Amino acid sequence: MPRLLEAMRFVGAGLGLHTTLDRIAAIAAGLADAHCAVVAVLPEDGEGKVEYVFHGVEEETRDRIRALPGGHRRMRQVLARSHPAAGADRHCMDVAIRVHGALFGMLCLAKKEGGGEFTAKDVTLVRAIATEAGIAIGNSRLYEEASQRERWIDGSVAVTTALLTASDADEALEVVAQQARRLSDSAASAVLLPAGEGGLEVVAVASDRAREVLGRIVPPSSRVVREVLAGRAVFLEDAATHAWMTDSVARSYGPTMVLPLQSDGRVLGALITQRLRGRKPFTRADRTLATRFASQAALALMLADAQRDRERLAVYEDRDRIARDLHDLVIQRLFATGMMLESAHRSSAQPEVRTGVEKAVDELDVTIQEIRGAIFALQQGPAERQPGLRARVLREISMAAVPLGFRPSYRFLGPVDTVGPDAGKNLIAALREMLSNAYRHAEATRIDVRVDATVTLEDGRRGVRLSVADDGVGIPLEGRRSGLANLERRAESLGGTSWRTSGTGPGGRGTTVLWQVPVEAE
Incomplete structure (x- = not known):
């Protein structure tokens, strides 16, 4: 009896489930003087494979037991056949292990010391151990479930923090995938968001094979996509058999969870976690x-989107305020300064003073136009994500400054960034051609670029005019003519025109090339 009490205390000493099962097998074998002990653990949800914990069992016998089609029901027969007195019932015994009244598994013993048979006393001892084991397993399950819940809660906190604080949404989604992979003990996890075609696109991956999966679109014809977008989770035993992602990557995975990222009835996307083929399926607690x-994670996504919307709104409100201040204060002061200079210009009798004042007034006009352009840019809505036409023109000017050896001057008039995509794309190509011609043929020391979006065409439509003026040698007989023809064809294809004027610079030098099209294609 003291030996039994000591064994029972030892059984309940551990909290980890696997450790507890190892102890049960070893202690039961020791009490019954058995060489072999096996604990067959039934699947928690009634489906899936039986798991085994072995003590003193040869590897060959372990393999035969694992391969049994009947699970634990034929385990006793295999153990009995491994004993010299094969077939004798009393050379094996099995006892049920129950946890909170429900069958957890079977404890089977074989090969008693000296080749003898198990006695009634052995059965009583093992049953007592099985009863104590049920209590210990129940405690271990509670401990593991509590630890598991704590890990998932910590993971949820990490995801929420990442989504609310990350400046890059892609990085935050990667945190979601990484946490899901770690917490579910999976080989791969991924976040999918709705794609334009109606399916789901893989936007974040935590896997050793991320490059093969990232950016892949699961089509809307997939049953899994239909189920998830309807707000229902999908649990698969073998990902490849359901053909939701038919490639070599999918065929390497087995147990799979596809969970909707859903909050307040709104499905934002899906979260996938996958274990390698052959690994144990996800339990009810896992799911x-x-x-x-x-x-x-879906709630955190919605909160993060709302927070970013508030931040963007604050930025746009601030931009509107700056635009109003520029228009109501700065421009008015510049106008007043210009009027004061014009008054000084009229009252001055010295030519050099008058010339200087005229130049100052011209510079003020240019400054006012540039401020108006900046005001318009500040008032653009959030939908414009690509660089505007103004930014692309400035980029071309900066690129041309390297071969030219100087930076061309520039001036913008009107709402340049409202020019349509076709007109804008061709204007940039025309500007590139003009600057290239000036570099190769004009021998210029000064180039002035002007983009005017206030032009009214002959048919009444609004247009945009690009002009590039240089102080070079003019148009040679050979050289720029082919480039000018290209400019004319490009403008005509959009319903516009292109022309040139010569002798526009000091001493009759220089050339101005003009290119004009409607702001929107017909």
């Missing part, structure tokens, strides 16, 4: 906790 994690 429940992962589903809660996905809901928490």
Whole structure:
């Protein structure tokens, strides 16, 4: 009896489930003087494979037991055949292990010391150990479930923090995938968001094969996509058999959870976690906790979007205020300064003073136009994500400054960034051609670029005019003519025109090339 009490205390000493099962097998074998002990653990949800914990069992016998089609029901027969007195019932015994009244598994012993049979006393001892084991396993399950819930909660907190504080949304989504992979003990996890074609696009991956998966679109015809977009989770035993992603990557995975990122009835995307083929399936607890994690991640996504919307709104409100201040204060003061200079110009009798004042007034006009352009740029809405026409023109000017050896001057008039995409794309190509011609043929020391979006065409439509003026040698007989022809064809294709004037610079030198099209293509 003291030996049994000591064994029972030792059984309940551990909290980890696997450690507890190892102890049960070893202690039961020791009490019954058995060489072999096996604990067959039934699948928690009634489906899936039986798991085994072995003590004193040869590897060959372990393999035969694992391969049994009947699971634990035929385990006793295999152990009995491994004993010299094969077939004798009393050379093996098995006892049920129950946890909170429910069958957890079977404890089977074989090969008693000296080749004898198990006695009634052995059966009583093992049953007592099985009863104590049920209590210990129940405690271990509670401990592991509590630890598992704590890990998932910590993961949810990490995801929420990342989504609310990250400046890069892609990095935050990668945190979601990484946490899901770690918490679910998976080989791969991914976040999918709705694609333009109606399916789901893989936007973040935590996997050793991320490059093969990132950017892939799961089509809307997939059953999995339909289920997830309807707000229902999908659990698969073998990802490849359901052909939701038919490639070599999918065929390497087995147990799979596809969870909707859903909050307040709105499906934002999906979270996928996958274990390698042959690994144990996700338990009921795994599924429940992962589903809660996905809901928490979806809520964090919505909160992060709302926070970014508020930040963007604050930025646009600030930009509107700056635009109003520029228009109501700065421009008015510049106008007043210009009027004062014009008054000084009229009252001055000295030619050099008058010339200087005229130049100052011209510079003020240019400054006012540039401020108006900046005001318009500040008032643009959030939908414009690509660089505007103004930015692309400035980029071309900066690129041309390197071969030219100086930076061309520039001036913008009107709402340049409202020019349509076709007109803008061709204007940039025309500007590149003009600057290239000036570099190769004009021998210029000064180039002035002007983009005017206030032009009214002959048919009444609004147009945009690009002009590039240089102080070079003019148009040679050979050289720029082919480039000018290209400019004319490009403008005509958009319903516009292109022309040139010569002798526009000091001493009759220089050339001005003009290119004009409607701001929107017909």
